[in-house]
Amino acid sequence: MEKFRHLSDNKEREIPMEKLEKPEIKEIGSVLEKAGFEAYLVGGCVRDLSRGQEPKDWDITTNAKPEEIQKLFPDSVYENQFGTVGVKIRRETTEIVEVTPYRLEGKYSDKRHPDEIKFAKTLEEDLARRDFTVNAMALRLTIDLKQKTKNLVDPFGGQEDLKNKILRAVGNPEERFQEDALRLMRAVRFMAQLGFKIEEKTEAAIKTHAGLLEFISKERVRDEFSKLLLAENAADGIRKMQELGLLKIVLPELEEGVGVGQNKHHIYTVFEHNVRALEYAAKQNYDLTVRIASLLHDVGKPATKYGEGPDSTFYGHQVVGEKMVLKILDRLRFPKEMTEKVALLVREHMFVYDPETVTDAGARRLVRRVGKENLEDLFRLREADRIGSGVPKAQPYRLRHLKFRIEKVMNDPISAKMLKVNGEDVMREAGIPASPKVGAILAVLLEEVLDDPALNIKEILVARIKSLAQMEDKKLGEMSKFARQSADQAQTRIEEEIKKKYFVK
Numbered sequence: 001m002e003k004f005r006h007l008s009d010n011k012e013r014e015i016p017m018e019k020l021e022k023p024e025i026k027e028i029g030s031v032l033e034k035a036g037f038e039a040y041l042v043g044g045c046v047r048d049l050s051r052g053q054e055p056k057d058w059d060i061t062t063n064a065k066p067e068e069i070q071k072l073f074p075d076s077v078y079e080n081q082f083g084t085v086g087v088k089i090r091r092e093t094t095e096i097v098e099v100t101p102y103r104l105e106g107k108y109s110d111k112r113h114p115d116e117i118k119f120a121k122t123l124e125e126d127l128a129r130r131d132f133t134v135n136a137m138a139l140r141l142t143i144d145l146k147q148k149t150k151n152l153v154d155p156f157g158g159q160e161d162l163k164n165k166i167l168r169a170v171g172n173p174e175e176r177f178q179e180d181a182l183r184l185m186r187a188v189r190f191m192a193q194l195g196f197k198i199e200e201k202t203e204a205a206i207k208t209h210a211g212l213l214e215f216i217s218k219e220r221v222r223d224e225f226s227k228l229l230l231a232e233n234a235a236d237g238i239r240k241m242q243e244l245g246l247l248k249i250v251l252p253e254l255e256e257g258v259g260v261g262q263n264k265h266h267i268y269t270v271f272e273h274n275v276r277a278l279e280y281a282a283k284q285n286y287d288l289t290v291r292i293a294s295l296l297h298d299v300g301k302p303a304t305k306y307g308e309g310p311d312s313t314f315y316g317h318q319v320v321g322e323k324m325v326l327k328i329l330d331r332l333r334f335p336k337e338m339t340e341k342v343a344l345l346v347r348e349h350m351f352v353y354d355p356e357t358v359t360d361a362g363a364r365r366l367v368r369r370v371g372k373e374n375l376e377d378l379f380r381l382r383e384a385d386r387i388g389s390g391v392p393k394a395q396p397y398r399l400r401h402l403k404f405r406i407e408k409v410m411n412d413p414i415s416a417k418m419l420k421v422n423g424e425d426v427m428r429e430a431g432i433p434a435s436p437k438v439g440a441i442l443a444v445l446l447e448e449v450l451d452d453p454a455l456n457i458k459e460i461l462v463a464r465i466k467s468l469a470q471m472e473d474k475k476l477g478e479m480s481k482f483a484r485q486s487a488d489q490a491q492t493r494i495e496e497e498i499k500k501k502y503f504v505k
């Protein structure tokens, strides 16, 4: 208690108290204090309040023990192994404020989780276990909001660092990163979120201990990495990860593009181009999926580079990239659905949109391959790619033209379901039982209708079913295989032609 008093005797600080007009939160504080405990807002919310921003969530710390907290708030839930109690803000809501007893830094034998949870006696001890000075401040909850008070507890100079936009480890940075290597990622994440500089010694320690990130669970890394990508300065964060040796642990595939030059259509290396695509996606406030797709869209380039200098090529990089994305995002434990969508966007990001080349059939195939629901994101990715190249060609008209075309063909058949005949019709008209042959006939019909939607008339299709059914199984099998592949092949063919036209002298 003594120790704590001298801390709160720090000189007065100004905090935008009006942001603290959250009666429900203050109520939790006064319940704790009336019961004889201390209660402080702590961590991220104090940092955000000090910057004049609305905190995302409110964390309270107290010298009450978990059971004591629970007794005071019967509606609460005991949340985790850290002694945190989730207290409902109001009876009727699900919104929860985390109330955590003062804790000590645990010993981390495995560099991942503290071996045991030890409670601390004082607020100062609790603040000392926190990662960065700007995250190691506390604000007493029951202050009179009309006053500027002495209730901010800031033993490590967090306010000063906030003012100077500096991210600095609390205590000895070397030790702090060794205790919990996730802090390596957190440093870069906060840098990117807050637009701060990492203090010199802190940065040097990150560089020294970057390798420890290997010990951290993929899920924790994923969460920090996602927050970094969603930050305003995500691109700077990725550059910093690269500089400090964190990127080669989290995303070595992206690191491969460092120093890999491109051809005359680009002024940046593969790495810088990927990062700049992300930079644009962040500037546009695109979602996590589009941001990751932007960052990874050319990840297949180093492996497919052919030749050197202005005429070097990267044929097939989008297909190689798709496979790499599936591996990368699976390894990083991103949800399957998101992984597959990013892979799809990367695979399709080279779509052709030259109005002279794209036919209605081509536009239909694009819609079929990508899916209507993903088109908008694919366009976003392409835009990020274009701007991120540093030499954006004036393309908006072409893209608009493709969008127009897609809209026009949107109601044309793009999946077997939209054919005017179905499997039943095929079986009846061809006089065959359910078999792979039915699927083969449908595939051929669909391909033909994609080329010419005017054929999607029941009578015409029935006639065609009859003639297809006469065919030898082998021949029909080949035709359907070709039909199934032809969408992709047509796309590749057109691409190669265009490349020949513009690429080679």
Ligand code: ATP
Pocket: 042, 043, 044, 045, 056, 057, 059, 129, 130, 131, 132, 135, 136, 180, 182, 183
């Ligand atoms: P956000 O706005 O992203 O929630 P935050 O600062 O609240 O930012 P949290 O991850 O929610 O970050 O953590 C809350 C607080 O707990 C931090 O401000 C910091 O004081 C402390 N903290 C969290 N993780 C660590 C860690 N790995 N090592 C030390 N302190 C940590």
Ligand code: MG
Pocket: 044, 045, 057
């Ligand atoms: Mg938080």
